[in-house]
Amino acid sequence: xxxxxxxxxxxxxxxxxxxxxxxxxEDLRDIVFIGIQPRGVPVGNRMMELAAQxxxxxxxxxxxxxxxxxxxxxxEELHIPKTTTLPFSIEGKKVILIDDVLYTGRxxxxxxxxxxxxxxxxxxxxxxxxxxRFNRELPIQPDYCGISIDTVSSQKVKVLLDSxxxxxx
Amino acid sequence: MQLTTKxxxxxxxLSPSDISTILSTAEQFKEVLQRPIKKVPSLRDVTIVNLFYxxxxxxxxxxxxxxxxxxxxxxNFTASGSSVSKxxxxxxxxxxxxxxxxxxxxxxxxxxGAPHFLAKHLxxxxxxxxxxxxxxxxxxxxxxAFSIIEKTGSLAGKKILLIGDIMHSRVALSNIYLLKxxxxxxxxxxPPTLIPVHIKKALDVQVEYNLKKALKWCDVANxxxxxxxxxxxxxxSSLREYNLSYGVSKKILSEIDREIVIMHPGPINRGVExxxxxxxxxxxxxxxxxxxxxxxxxxxLYLLSGRQS
Numbered sequence: 001x002x003x004x005x006x007x008x009x010x011x012x013x014x015x016x017x018x019x020x021x022x023x024x025x026e027d028l029r030d031i032v033f034i035g036i037q038p039r040g041v042p043v044g045n046r047m048m049e050l051a052a053q054x055x056x057x058x059x060x061x062x063x064x065x066x067x068x069x070x071x072x073x074x075x076e077e078l079h080i081p082k083t084t085t086l087p088f089s090i091e092g093k094k095v096i097l098i099d100d101v102l103y104t105g106r107x108x109x110x111x112x113x114x115x116x117x118x119x120x121x122x123x124x125x126x127x128x129x130x131x132x133r134f135n136r137e138l139p140i141q142p143d144y145c146g147i148s149i150d151t152v153s154s155q156k157v158k159v160l161l162d163s164x165x166x167x168x169x
Numbered sequence: 170m171q172l173t174t175k176x177x178x179x180x181x182x183l184s185p186s187d188i189s190t191i192l193s194t195a196e197q198f199k200e201v202l203q204r205p206i207k208k209v210p211s212l213r214d215v216t217i218v219n220l221f222y223x224x225x226x227x228x229x230x231x232x233x234x235x236x237x238x239x240x241x242x243x244x245n246f247t248a249s250g251s252s253v254s255k256x257x258x259x260x261x262x263x264x265x266x267x268x269x270x271x272x273x274x275x276x277x278x279x280x281x282g283a284p285h286f287l288a289k290h291l292x293x294x295x296x297x298x299x300x301x302x303x304x305x306x307x308x309x310x311x312x313x314a315f316s317i318i319e320k321t322g323s324l325a326g327k328k329i330l331l332i333g334d335i336m337h338s339r340v341a342l343s344n345i346y347l348l349k350x351x352x353x354x355x356x357x358x359x360p361p362t363l364i365p366v367h368i369k370k371a372l373d374v375q376v377e378y379n380l381k382k383a384l385k386w387c388d389v390a391n392x393x394x395x396x397x398x399x400x401x402x403x404x405x406s407s408l409r410e411y412n413l414s415y416g417v418s419k420k421i422l423s424e425i426d427r428e429i430v431i432m433h434p435g436p437i438n439r440g441v442e443x444x445x446x447x448x449x450x451x452x453x454x455x456x457x458x459x460x461x462x463x464x465x466x467x468x469x470l471y472l473l474s475g476r477q478s
Contacts, residue, residue, distance in 0.1 A: 066197065069209035069471075078171050078472065080190060081197035117206040 004130065004149060004157070005166035013146040014043075017127060018050040020144050021096060028058045030122075031094045036111050037066040037082040040099035042161050043129050047098060061088045065097075070110035091119035096144075100159045102128040105140035130157050130166060172472050176288045176296040179305035180346040188311070188351060194468035195315050195461070202238070202464055212241035215474050218266050220276040221299070222248040222259075222283075227435050227459060228299050228308070232275050235466035241474075244271070259283065260290055267294060273474065275299050295473045303337050309434050310343035312465040314351065316458045317389055320430050325352035330383050332415060333393035333442050334363045334404075340434045341393055345372050358383035359393075359415055362404040380415050385425055391432040392417050392443045408441050418444045428452050435459065 005013060025031055033051075035044025041064050048062045063086035068079045097111055108126060115121060127144035135153050151157065151168065159166050172187045180188070201209055217236050221229055229245075236243045246266070248254075253262060263274060273295045276284050281302030288296045300306040318324055329348050335341045335357050348355050349372065356375040357364055369376050377383040384390060395411060405411050417431065431443070431453040439445045448455060 068197075069201070069211045074211055074474075075214070081194055083197065084200050113210070117204055117208070119205060 001167050001169040003165055004147060004168050007164040010159075010164055010166060013129070014046055015050055017129075017144055017146055018047050018054065021047075021127060022051060022054060028055065028060055030092070031096065032061040032063065032088060032090055033096050033098060034086070034111075034115075035062070035064045036097060036099045036107060037064055037068075037084070039101070039159065040097075043100045043159060044098040047127075063087060065111060065114055067107060067110040067114050070113045072106060072110070086118055089119055090115065090121045092122050094123045094125070095121040096125050096127055098127050100128065101130045101132060101157050102126070102140070102142050102145075103132045103135060103157075105136050105138035108140050109138050129159060132157060175292075175473065176284070176298075177307050177469055177473060178284050178288055178296065178298050180307045180310050180343045180350070181305065183307075183347075183350070185350045188314070188347060191311055191465070191468050191472060192315050192318065194472060195311070195465040198467040198471070199461065199464040201467075208238050208240060210240045211471055212236070212239040212474050215239075215272045216242040216244070216270065217273045217275060217470070218244045218246055218271045219299075220246045220263070220266075220274060220278075222253070222276070222278040223300070225277055225299070227462065228277065228306075231459070231462040232299060232308075232466050234463050235470055238463070239467055239470055239474075241273075241470070259287070263287055263291065267291065273297065273470065276301075278302065297469060297473065300339055302339065303342075304339055305343045305346075306339040306434075307343050307347075308462070308466055308469060309340050310347040311469070312458055312462040313340075313344055313391060313432060313434070314347055315461045315465050316432065316454055317430070319457070319461065320454055321388065324348065327353045327389060328356065328387045329353050330356045330358060330387035330390045331393060332358045332380065332383070332390060332417065334395055334399070335359055335368065335393070336363050336365050336404075337396055337399060338393050340391075344391065345374060349373060356383055356386060360405045360411070380417075381421055381424060384417075384421065384429065387429055389430040389432060390417065391434070394434065394436060395438055395442050397438065408438075412441050412444075416440070416442060416444060417447050419446050419450075422447060422452075430454060432458060 035041040051060050066082040066084045068081040125143040128142045129146040131142050131145045131148040132151050133148055155168055157168050173184050174182055219232055233243055275297045277299040278301050281304035283301050284296050284298040298307055331341050345355055356377055358377050358380050364376055431447060433443060433455045437448055
């Protein structure tokens with residue numbers, strides 16, 4: 001097992017991402033953040049804590065999205081759905097999708113389909129903590145990215161929540 | 170994680186963890202139904218036939234809506250106006266439909282065990298029981314359970330009363346199986362002629378012939394429909410007398426010191442098993458039950474549609 005980001009580096013990376021996301025955003029009314037179930041949610045949660053520290057007086061719109069019903073491998077393996085909570089309209093807003101690892105791109109494809117059922121956003125951007133550059137199966141790239149790594153498909157990348165590390169194994 | 174069964178024939182065949190999986194999945198589908206676009210593409214490649222050999226309004230519309238909101242293709246079949254009237258057997262009818270590449274069958278039939286018979290002969294197709302004779306109506310029990318949890322928070326330890334024609338009610342039997350499996354206490358109330366003698370022992374439930382005492386005991390009362398089509402069997406003397414002894418009225422509810430939840434699977438006979446002012450009151454969740462029916466049926470179809478991994 002190889003550590004990609006230590007707890008301290010992870011903290012710095014998340015901080016940088018949050019600054020990038022909020023850079024030049026005067027008014028947060030037209031921007032919404034959405035963590036993708038299951039593993040994008042803890043990453044999103046941490047980023048939103050940091051965002052709230054930067055803008056303590058502003059209301060940050062944050063929701064979670066489950067993409068189970070939009071998966072393209074539903075016939076191969078049945079997944080039990082998780083909660084979706086989007087307590088705001090995304091119509092005409094800038095949506096920033098947050099996930100832990102970008103790999104094949106299929107989750108994001110499903111998330112884009114799911115978003116359409118909630119309205120027509122003005123713009124959708126993608127923020128990931130780890131970008132696994134190889135093995136992409138769809139033409140999807142991140143707009144904001146913590147670290148980019150080169151891996152083979154037999155390896156796995158995981159964000160360990162208890163020790164707050166990102167590891168490759 | 171999948172269900173332990175390929176078909177939904179009855180609650181009897183489900184494990185408690187199957188029931189929990191269906192109910193928690195239904196919760197997510199309920200959220201889908203609140204969205205601006207109440208439809209997901211999960212069953213885009215699945216074709217479902219709704220075989221209704223017996224009349225139905227709610228169940229059929231509910232299944233059809235559930236199928237459409239999962240993006241499945243659907244065919245509706247009703248016995249009247251079909252080749253059934255020319256003498257075609259059930260198995261022949263279904264085999265003919267399946268040869269046109271149908272993946273799942275939702276069936277209501279007046280013969281108890283009809284879906285079990287189909288499941289035995291068609292092991293590769295998922296059969297969903299939408300009510301068979303006086304045996305089971307599993308999706309109704311699941312939506313009742315979902316509605317109870319939504320209203321009161323849980324099933325375990327809850328005291329649930331079923332009132333009315335227990336003997337002929339598939340809703341009652343499915344409810345009893347489900348509630349017992351999920352740790353609720355069940356009491357039955359109704360005229361002795363409509364409650365099977367050995368049910369107390371056979372299904373480990375309580376029986377109380379005095380409606381007021383029964384209502385005082387329970388947290389939730391599920392009022393069953395008096396099946397008017399069985400009136401000629403003289404199991405009670407008249408509808409008026411039934412209403413006086415077992416009808417749920419504002420008056421009898423006012424004699425109980427707390428507010429209990431009132432449910433009814435529909436269709437309601439107003440003024441027979443339940444009075445209008447009770448059915449339309451705030452303590453009744455009858456319309457929520459109907460609303461939840463779509464989400465619960467979506468969950469069942471979704472969970473049974475997954476092909477073997």
